[in-house]
Amino acid sequence: MSNGEKITLTINDKQVEGTEGDTILDICRANNIYVPTLCYLEGFSNVGACRLCVVEIEGERRINPACTYPARNGLVVRTKTDALEKYRRLILELIFTERNHFCFFCEVSGDCELQALAYEYQVDHMRYPYNFPSLPVDTLNKFLVIDHNRCILCGRCVRVCGEGVANHTLDFGKRGWRTLVVADINQSIGESSCINCGACAQACPTGAIFSKISAYRGRTSEGKVVRSVCSQCGVGCPIDVLVKDNNIVRIDGTDLREPEGQLCAQGRFRQVYREGTRITTPLIHTRARGLQPSSWENALKLVGEKIKEYKGRYGTRSIAGLASSRCSNETLNGFAGLMRQIVGTSKVDTLDGECYRVLTKGISSFSKNGLGLEVESTLENILKADCVLVVGSNPLESHPVAGSYVLKARHQNNAQLIVIDSRANTFGFRADFRLRPKPGSEEVLFNALAKAVTRRAANVGKPHRNGSLAKTAETTGLDRAVIRQVIDKLSVAEKPVLIYGEGVINQKNTRIIARLLDLANVAGKDGLNVISLKPRGNSRGAWDLGIASQKEVSKGKLVYMLLGDDEVDTDYWIDQLNQAEFVIIQASYHSPLIECADVVLPSPIWAEQQGSYVSLDGVKSQSKRILKPLRGIRSDSEIITRVAKKL
Amino acid sequence: MGKVRLATTWLDACAGCHMSFLDIDEAIIEVAKAVEFTRSPITDIKEFAEVDVGLITGAIGTFEHEEEAKELREKCKILIVLGDCACFGGIPSMRNAFSKDEVLRRAYIESESTKDGRIPSSPEIPALLEKALPVTEVVKVDCFVPGCPPRSDAILYALKELLQGRIPVLPREMMRFD
Known part of the structure; x- marks a missing residue:
């Protein structure tokens, strides 16, 4: 789309510059020209759902939303006219009367973007009759409430769930004014594929999705935000903690746009309030x-x-x-x-300590030159991967944000996901290939995979040798055709990443780790990309x-x-x-x-x-x-x- | 200039708006110098006199509310409404997601603390409307002061504007819906 060419346009009688591919809203924001928005979320796709950012463009028959209108050289745009302000107020009144937007018993009153806009536009009454729909309130999730009556269908939650966290749980269901944000195939969010990361609640401009844990603990204006780091697991996400009267009100991710701005249920919800009795004296x-x-x-x-x-x-x-x-x-x-x-x-x-010893011994018996954990790569590399091999781990449970990186690699790079675990592992349901070898046969499997991938690299596309891998299939109890497909995927992958966790480490068998690293080494075209998911935050x-x-x-x-x-x-x-x-x-x-x-x-x-x-x-x-x-x-x-x- | 004549009434509401009115504190003395209160919830006068300004708090929840609002509209030159209930429907409109029958049954028969309950049917008790409505859906309103309750400085601002002969529009910083 964008070829990076500079364009010049006139906004509110002022010459401003932008880059081809920018929307009018992008250029307004870059030039500090205020345009009200509700559905817009920086860094995510623009959908033009709320229509608050409507602007007048010379030569256009109608007003157009700035967030979806591609800027062109020479456009003459006005963002603030009496007519536009009239339309914006009208849009606000339509939103307010469509569902339940009564603020006095709403959890986010005071932090609500819709309310703030109504104040800005001095909406002191509605010129339309209220709709008073009776929509469901979904409270089955442990941490989140979805009150559809407060939803304005801006789709921010749908976009952060899909484009941000890459979990794709939320989407729109039904049609027209009956449209609802739904989880999976219109299930309760508590029974869906939701991983409780809470990004949707952070993105929601109204009180439609909010945290049960933080509900009614306080408003943003009443507290102070402290930037710190989460120590719950080894991903080490930065956190913004809202504190009021020496109590944690809420924990937010630092930036919904960035992978490292995400959080998980543990980081966002569980550590706000932990059940249990504190020890207060010796x-x-x-x-x-x-x-x-x-x-x-x-x-x-x-x-x-x-x-x-x-x-x-x-x-x-x-x-x-x-x-x-x-x-x-x-x-x-x-x-x-x-x-x-x-x-x-x-x-x-x-x-x-036991994990430390198993890991370092495993790595050093692979590298044979005394190297330890420094051979491992960074979590960021997962985002660049075109093939992710997850062994003995469900990262969505143990290190959820790392798990989300894997989903993101699948979403944006179309990465192949291979999950190998001798235990039951629900992460496998999200994988292209799910292998459950017999317990104790992992070493044989990884050894065979490493050898086959080395051989295969020269013969990609050709049929597999007759009878090859028969023994491996028998020992591991896996289907030979599936093993062959996995070998093919690993052979063609340019940037494969291996992630392994407690299912490998807890077996206390350093040879499995050494063979796994062998496999990652032969599969990696530009070096070793291995990450072990360590058990504790530090x-x-x-x-x-x-x-x-x-x-x-x-x-x-x-x-x-x-x-x-x-x-x-x-x-x-x-x-x-x-x-x-x-x-x-x-x-x-x-x-x-x-x-x-x-x-x-x-x-x-x-x-x-x-x-x-x-x-x-x-x-x-x-x-x-x-x-x-x-x-x-x-x-x-x-x-x-x-x-x-x-x- | 003679005093401005003011009549106030509270319909489907909790009295919070009138309380907030009294929260203008010592300014009430200044207001009283300029304003003659005719009917209000504390004067216990039943009829509305002809007034300059009519003030309503509360939503329209019953036939009586509807009648009162219409009567006051006829008797006043400028009608001002205070509070979320009068401006938007507010708390009384929470029942609007259900039918009138469901609401009455829930309140008088099904509620946990009720035994052998009956839905009141005396003609002396004003019957509920199917929905609780903002005042503007029943009569024309000239000025709105939202809030639950409105800030007392917003109420004072509105009164001062009216006394200056202007129809008040609440400034942004005085707007609140909760």
């Missing part, structure tokens, strides 16, 4: 009454005494420090320093800092666990901690795991302290302190310093 276990509140001084004294006692009696080897990779770099560094330098133990590990940070142990850490008699606000596999860790004699846990929330502790030190949550985090692909970002900590809560670093003083 607790000490007594045999008679279990965990009882104590003063900071007593708890820290006991911690100091016990560490000294075990060190004196059994040596430093009896003491182990375990930290969650959800904690920030600073907290982890402080903790490792305390345990390694001051306590003097070498038994320091992260709770996901796993990469913790591992890069050397907090995770190179060797497996044997059990300690005294264990100091830094948990923070992480949620871990409780049963597994209760088993582990029950084998220790004395347990110190630093955590934010009560849980059955806390009951194993002899001393509990209350930890702040993510929003109550600042720190730096490293995303799974190695990008470091700084989080801010968003909330004043609850009474009695001290920062993790302060707790660690005070423990050190007792030693």
Whole structure:
């Protein structure tokens, strides 16, 4: 469309410049000429649904929407005339009377773009009778409400769902004035393919789609927006947190247009308000009454005494420090320093240390030159891929925004999606090829695929050799024809990306990882494009800092666990901690795991302290302190310093 | 110049708009110097006298409201409506998504706190209209002050404009729908 040629036109008697391919609205916005809009959403396709951006163009018989009218050299345009203002008010009145746009019980009143325009145009009454339709309100989704009565059919939600998140759940259903935004084949949004990313709620100009979690917590004008980073998973999305009266009102993605401006249910909704009871004072276990509140001084004294006692009696080897990779770099560094330098133990590990060891061993046995996680590529590369191989992972569940990158690659590059998992994996339903090899046969499969792709590269288009892959098909229980198709796709792909996750890592078999990387290596025409989905928000940070142990850490008699606000596999860790004699846990929330502790030190949550985090692909970002900590809560670093003083 | 004669009434409404009127605080003294209140919810005068300005809060929800609005329109030179109910239908119009019969049944028979309920049928009780309507759908209105309730400074602004002999149009910063 655009050949980049400069064009000149006259808008409101002023000469302005633009580029061929721009719409009139693009040029108005670039030149600070205000044109009211409702359906327009920067960075997304223009649909001309609301008609508020109508302008007068000389030579045109009628007024035209600026958002869909391609600018031409020499056009004479007027954006603000009495007639246009009259039409705009008329359009607003038609929108207001079409459905239910009564503001007094609407969640977004005060933040509503339709309301703001009505104020601007001084719409103090309607010249049309109201329609009062009785449309459904869909509340079945865990986080979102769709109130069709408040919908103006601008289609912003449909466009962000399709063009932005590439999930294509929302679309228009029915016709004419009966048109509704529908999910999938007119299902409830709660029963649809919706991934609860909430982008539609962020894009909605009215109260038609809103968050249950943030509803009635406050308006944008009443709070302050803090830009920070989400530490829930390793994607590390930037977040805009709206805070009012030391409460989180809402979390938004920073830019709907950009892939990194997206969020997921965890980032947008769950961390606004988490169920569970905060630990607000230190607790000490007594045999008679279990965990009882104590003063900071007593708890820290006991911690100091016990560490000294075990060190004196059994040596430093009896003491182990375990930290969650959800904690920030600073907290982890402080903790490792305390345990390694001051306590003097070498038994320091992260709770996901096992993953670290499996991954790094797998990678080094592939590369054979001592390389580790630095061979991995960036999440951005997924967006450039023409073939995505996802192994042992449902990224939409574990790292949803990364999953959305995959969908986006499919949407914009028409990338082939191959999902291989020996477990049931619903991500496979979105794939072109879904392979479920027999558990334990992955190594054989990846080995065979790697070899076949190498051979195939020279013979693309020719038929497969008779009888080839028969053994592989038998061992893996897969259809030979499907394996052959996958080989063909991997052979022709220019920019394949391999993504693998917990389904591979948790098998603790370094050879599978090495074979997978072999496969990615032979398939990649311009180098290796591999991304491992690491389990925790700051796993990469913790591992890069050397907090995770190179060797497996044997059990300690005294264990100091830094948990923070992480949620871990409780049963597994209760088993582990029950084998220790004395347990110190630093955590934010009560849980059955806390009951194993002899001393509990209350930890702040993510929003109550600042720190730096490293995303799974190695990008470091700084989080801010968003909330004043609850009474009695001290920062993790302060707790660690005070423990050190007792030693 | 003699005092401007004002009559006010509240129809299908919650009284919030009249409260907001009183929230103009000490300015009411100035208003009282210039305005003669005839009928209002606190004077308990039943009939409308001939007035310069008629003021309605509330939507048209019953036949009585409809009659009152028509009567006031006839007796006044300028009709001003206050609040979302009068301007747009407001809270009373929430029932408009249902039929009148459904609404009455829900309120008087099906509501959880009701036992052996009956829909009132006494001729002394004004019957509901099929829909609750904004005043402008029943009579011609000259000036609108929306808000739920309207800001008291918006009400004062409108009164001052009227006293200056102008038909007020609410400035943008005084517009509110909630």
